[in-house]
Amino acid sequence: MNELTAPAAPPAGQEPAPGAGETPSGPEAPPPITPEKTLQPAQWGMICFLASEAAFFCTLITAYLTFLGSAAADADPKPADALKLSLLVIASTLCLLSSSFTVHKAEGALRAGRQGGFCLWWGLTILLGVIFLTGTGVEWRELIVEKHLTISRNLFGTSYYTLVGFHALHVTGGVIAMSVVLGMGLRNEVTAKNHLGAEMVAWYWHFVDGVWVVVFTVVYLVGS
Amino acid sequence: MAVAEQTTSEPKPDAAAEHGPEPGSLLDWLTTVDHKKLGLLYIFLSLFFLVVGGIEALLMRWQLMWPDYDFVTRDRFNALFTMHGTTMVFFVGMPILIGLGNYFVPLMIGARDMAFPRLNAFGLWATLFGGFLVYFSFATGGAPALGWFAYAPLTEKTFSRGPATDLWALGLIVSGAGTIAGGVNFIATILGMRAPGMTLFKVPFFVWTMLWTSFLILVAIPPLTAGLIMILLDRNLGAHFFDAQNGGSAIMWQHMFWFFGHPEVYILILPVFGMVSEIIPVFSRKVLFGYEFMAAATMGIAFVSLGVWAHHMFTVGMTRTQDLFFVASTLIISIPTGIKFFNWLATMYGGRLRFESPMLFCFGFLSMFLIGGLTGIMLAAAPFTFQLSDTYFVVAHFHWVLIGGTLFGTFAGIYYWYPKMTGRMLDERLAKWQFWLLYIGFMLTFGPMHISGMLGMARRIYTYEADRGWMFWNQLTTVGALIQAPSFAIFIWNVIVSWRKGKPAGDNPWDAWTLEWATASPPPSYNFEEVPVVHSRRPLWDLKHPDDPDWKYEHE
Ligand SMILES: [Cu+2]
Numbered sequence: 001m002n003e004l005t006a007p008a009a010p011p012a013g014q015e016p017a018p019g020a021g022e023t024p025s026g027p028e029a030p031p032p033i034t035p036e037k038t039l040q041p042a043q044w045g046m047i048c049f050l051a052s053e054a055a056f057f058c059t060l061i062t063a064y065l066t067f068l069g070s071a072a073a074d075a076d077p078k079p080a081d082a083l084k085l086s087l088l089v090i091a092s093t094l095c096l097l098s099s100s101f102t103v104h105k106a107e108g109a110l111r112a113g114r115q116g117g118f119c120l121w122w123g124l125t126i127l128l129g130v131i132f133l134t135g136t137g138v139e140w141r142e143l144i145v146e147k148h149l150t151i152s153r154n155l156f157g158t159s160y161y162t163l164v165g166f167h168a169l170h171v172t173g174g175v176i177a178m179s180v181v182l183g184m185g186l187r188n189e190v191t192a193k194n195h196l197g198a199e200m201v202a203w204y205w206h207f208v209d210g211v212w213v214v215v216f217t218v219v220y221l222v223g224s
Numbered sequence: 225m226a227v228a229e230q231t232t233s234e235p236k237p238d239a240a241a242e243h244g245p246e247p248g249s250l251l252d253w254l255t256t257v258d259h260k261k262l263g264l265l266y267i268f269l270s271l272f273f274l275v276v277g278g279i280e281a282l283l284m285r286w287q288l289m290w291p292d293y294d295f296v297t298r299d300r301f302n303a304l305f306t307m308h309g310t311t312m313v314f315f316v317g318m319p320i321l322i323g324l325g326n327y328f329v330p331l332m333i334g335a336r337d338m339a340f341p342r343l344n345a346f347g348l349w350a351t352l353f354g355g356f357l358v359y360f361s362f363a364t365g366g367a368p369a370l371g372w373f374a375y376a377p378l379t380e381k382t383f384s385r386g387p388a389t390d391l392w393a394l395g396l397i398v399s400g401a402g403t404i405a406g407g408v409n410f411i412a413t414i415l416g417m418r419a420p421g422m423t424l425f426k427v428p429f430f431v432w433t434m435l436w437t438s439f440l441i442l443v444a445i446p447p448l449t450a451g452l453i454m455i456l457l458d459r460n461l462g463a464h465f466f467d468a469q470n471g472g473s474a475i476m477w478q479h480m481f482w483f484f485g486h487p488e489v490y491i492l493i494l495p496v497f498g499m500v501s502e503i504i505p506v507f508s509r510k511v512l513f514g515y516e517f518m519a520a521a522t523m524g525i526a527f528v529s530l531g532v533w534a535h536h537m538f539t540v541g542m543t544r545t546q547d548l549f550f551v552a553s554t555l556i557i558s559i560p561t562g563i564k565f566f567n568w569l570a571t572m573y574g575g576r577l578r579f580e581s582p583m584l585f586c587f588g589f590l591s592m593f594l595i596g597g598l599t600g601i602m603l604a605a606a607p608f609t610f611q612l613s614d615t616y617f618v619v620a621h622f623h624w625v626l627i628g629g630t631l632f633g634t635f636a637g638i639y640y641w642y643p644k645m646t647g648r649m650l651d652e653r654l655a656k657w658q659f660w661l662l663y664i665g666f667m668l669t670f671g672p673m674h675i676s677g678m679l680g681m682a683r684r685i686y687t688y689e690a691d692r693g694w695m696f697w698n699q700l701t702t703v704g705a706l707i708q709a710p711s712f713a714i715f716i717w718n719v720i721v722s723w724r725k726g727k728p729a730g731d732n733p734w735d736a737w738t739l740e741w742a743t744a745s746p747p748p749s750y751n752f753e754e755v756p757v758v759h760s761r762r763p764l765w766d767l768k769h770p771d772d773p774d775w776k777y778e779h780e
Contacts, residue, residue: 030759030766030775033421041339041416048408048442056446059480063454063465070471152462155471162457162465 046200050207053170057211060163061218067155068223075154082147082156083224092135093216096171099128100209103202110185113192119185122198125205126182129175136168160219167215170208177201257341258749259326262348264645266323267638269352270316271716276359277311278712280304285669285702291690301686302369303388307358309372310392313488314399315355317630321495322347322406324637325434327645329410331740331747332428334419334756339412347405354399361388368392371684373481376466376474379455390459393452400445400452407441410434419739421758425519426778428738428761429512432519433498436526440487440494443530448484451477475540482533490529492626494522496633497564500586503640504568506736507583508575511774514567515761521560528557538609547606554604561597565590581655582734585636588663592628596621599674614684617677620670627666635662635715642719643733647745648726654718661711668704672697737762 039047068079103125109117140161143149151161181198184190190198245251256262284304287295296304326344330337338344361367368388370378379389414435418427427435454477457463464470466477505512512518534542534550542550568590577583599621603609612618635658642650676697681688688694732741742764743752760766760774 028773028776030773033757033759035420036418036423038416041412044415045339045343045408045412048411048438049404052404052408052442052446055443056450059447059450063450063476066473066476067471070473074471151457152464155464158457158463158465158472162454162463 040196042196042200043203046203050203053207053211057163057166057214060159060166061214064159064163064218064223067159070155074156077147077149077153077156079156079160079219079224082143082149083160083220085220085224086139088135088139089220092132092139093212095128095135096132096209096212099125099132100206102128103205107195107199107202110190110195110198111192115185115188115191118190118198119182122178122182122185126175126178129171129178129205133168133171133175136164163215164219167208167211170211174201174205174208178205255345257337257345259330259338259341259344260645260747260749262344263323263325263327265348266319266326266351269348269355270320270323271719273311273315273319273355274712275716277308277316278709280308280311282705282709284308285705287686288688288698289702291688291692291695293687296686298686299366299369302371302684303367305684306370306372306374306392307367310358310368310396311355312626313372313492314396315351315358317492317626318403319351320634321437321492321630322351322403324499324634324641325410325430325437325495326406328641328740329413329431329434330417331644331743331751332431332738333414333417333422334739334752334758335413335417336751338409339417340409343405344409347402347409350402350405351399354395354397354402357395357398358392359395361386361391364388364391373485374455374477375481376455376472376477377468379459379477380467381459390456393455397449397452397456400449403441404445407438407445410438411442414438419756419758425516426758426761428498429501429515429518430495430498433494433501433522436522437491437494439526440491440529444484444487444491447480451480451484454480475537478537478540479534482536483530485536486533487529489622489625490525492630493633494525496589496630496637497522499637499640500568500589500633501564502736502738503582503586503636504571506640506734507578507580507586508572509578510571510575511762512567513570513573514563517563518567521563524560525557528553528560532557535604535606535609538606539613551604551606555601558597558601558604565594565597580639580734581650581652581659582636582640584655584659585632585639588632588659589629589636592624592632592666596624596628599624612677614682615677616673616681616683619683620673620677623670623673627670632662635659640734641740642722643729644740644745644747646723646726647729648722648724649729649733650718650722650726654714658711658714658718661714662708665704665707665709665711669701669708670704672700672704676701732764737764739763742767 038044102121106118106121106125109115109121149157149160151157178201181190181201185198245255253261253265256265283296284301287293287301289295326338329335359367364387366386366388368374368384368391370384370389370392374389374392377383379393414427414431415424418424454463454465458465458467458472464472466472466474468474501512501518532550532554534546535554538547538550599617603612603618603621639650639655642648676694677683679692679694679697681692681694681698688698729745731743731745733745734741739752739756739758740747742756756763760778762774766773766775
């Protein structure tokens with residue numbers, strides 16, 4: 001580094017030196033640096049991860065829609081026979097959607113320093129997630145046992161179980177991650193000063209919710 | 225001039241190292257989360273697989289030396305080209321670029337490490353174990369014999385009965401997760417951890433290309449992962465995604481694969497564009513010509529490359545509208561690529577050129593990538609592809625891009641940065657031997673493939689009849705491969721010997737201008753003693769020429 005700190009070193013190359021004609025009255029000070037506003041690395045990381053997840057789900061949804069068109073020539077049951085907008089589906093969807101609200105409340109409580117409120121809303125979010133998963137389980141049982149729709153039955157089963165299954169897997173992952181955060185929150189390891197991790201889990205949860213809105217629209221509204 | 229305040233003479237003992245395993249021990253390397261060590265491990269990993277994939281290529285070339293030859297059987301030949309392609313793309317090309325990125329992105333932006341060091345370690349080990357998973361298939365009675373793009377329905381249980389295909393898919397899912405982890409890490413590091421004053425438009429060009437490579441990783445790898453999962457579901461749970469007998473769609477796999485496969489080409493070339501854009505200015509003693517246009521061209525390539533994938537599928541029978549769309553989008557991509565090419569030439573124009581090894585390999589890159597790009601434009605025309613699809617002409621084209629482009633450029637990068645990574649120079653005489661053997665061997669290998677392809681020789685055939693007139697061209701190709709082989713041996717010998725015995729490099733042997741050269745060689749574990757402050761794209765130039773700094777002329 002020593003040679004770099006010596007300003008007298010002659011230029012090694014032939015870069016254009018438009019300022020060469022000026023009087024060498026000592027080096028000019030560079031303009032001051034304005035600090036940049038950017039997200040935290042963890043936030044960028046989460047956005048990137050969710051973008052890759054979005055690309056993953058787009059592929060599954062494309063496959064679902066591709067096979068929806070050819071399902072007519074397929075073995076029974078057809079989407080219209082198997083899927084109903086039953087009370088169960090609507091109720092579990094409402095549970096998942098409202099969990100976005102509860103997780104938002106939990107974040108607010110955490111930032112405001114209300115530890116108890118955080119744990120309560122956060123726990124409620126987990127509960128709603130578990131209810132949603134239970135709803136999916138009940139629906140799958142009905143589909144498999146009563147309607148004889150399995151993943152190998154026909155193309156509809158193939159693409160339906162893959163799409164909905166991967167979404168449920170993501171909900172499960174979210175429930176596990178949130179349970180870990182809840183455990184840490186109860187031991188005061190997640191606090192107002194240390195809330196970035198919880199916030200990232202919440203982002204993930206909102207994303208999983210958003211995916212369900214699309215999956216629900218594609219599978220239950222458009223598809224059946 | 226805050227950069228001036230850093231001193232790099234005496235590395236302090238690392239605080240973390242006092243508690244962890246002994247520095248340099250095996251345990252230290254296995255458990256490291258340091259971006260420089262992980263970068264080196266990535267590079268070692270890919271050099272290992274480079275040797276493996278190279279041996280596979282040589283076995284294939286020997287089989288094609290004579291007509292009706294039986295050096296390897298038909299089935300083994302199928303396994304060889306599958307493993308060669310898979311290895312070179314997933315376990316050589318991507319890891320070596322991610323490894324160099326890992327080592328140099330934090331250094332070039334003045335950061336202490338990557339944003340997520342442990343995720344970084346996960347990426348490395350996932351890549352390695354993904355590779356092992358794919359290679360375990362040899363132990364199950366045969367490697368996958370699908371071709372690297374594994375067209376359906378070949379991947380269905382009916383056609384590939386053994387577990388090789390499952391291991392192949394599983395290995396690529398695992399290594400894909402590692403690659404995505406790398407992409408996430410790069411973007412978070414570049415967007416969130418730049419040194420004070422280094423705005424996004426002042427980052428070194430290599431960093432800019434790693435940013436867009438990572439963007440492509442995030443968008444392109446997950447669809448492949450989804451497709452591989454569908455293969456596993458088809459094979460193991462009886463799903464029907466690609467099972468044409470039960471209504472599944474073989475063409476859907478092609479779309480999924482190439483939606484990944486084409487951006488993958490740019491994942492493999494954009495970082496190389498970045499390295500070349502670092503090296504050519506330093507060895508021409510000029511600033512990079514048209515930085516802004518280069519940056520915009522990189523972005524343009526990243527976006528357009530997401531909309532060209534079906535140029536790999538012209539012979540599948542798409543509609544004319546689809547054909548025309550993909551012809552047009554593919555041709556459009558040659559515009560930003562051309563911009564880059566002319567900017568590199570303009571950077572050299574009137575410069576004081578130095579012909580040391582990094583620049584030599586840049587010349588290899590420029591001359592060869594040009595030809596690969598031109599055959600690419602030829603193949604972008606659908607009627608041309610109707611004639612030559614799946615012939616050796618195509619094989620010649622993409623090897624010309626991947627070896628002439630990616631490999632030559634990567635060697636340029638390694639020769640450029642090896643002094644920083646080890647504190648010692650690679651041997652220049654060995655470098656020249658390596659370069660010319662590779663250059664001549666390369667042209668002799670892949671040049672004649674254009675002709676055997678036009679004579680109708682299909683790729684992936686394991687042998688041919690004597691009266692086809694292909695023997696001469698195949699023999700030239702095989703001889704070329706035999707000339708290339710020692711160049712890799714020389715390179716590895718050079719890397720090993722120079723590690724201990726090379727000429728000491730000093731902090732900045734090439735008199736370069738980016739931040740990685742402001743610290744010691746090899747850099748201490750904490751990289752910079754003080755956070756550097758940056759005022760232009762060439763902070764070390766500013767430092768050395770306070771009377772004529774770059775920040776006076778750079779405007780945003
Ligand atoms: Cu392509």
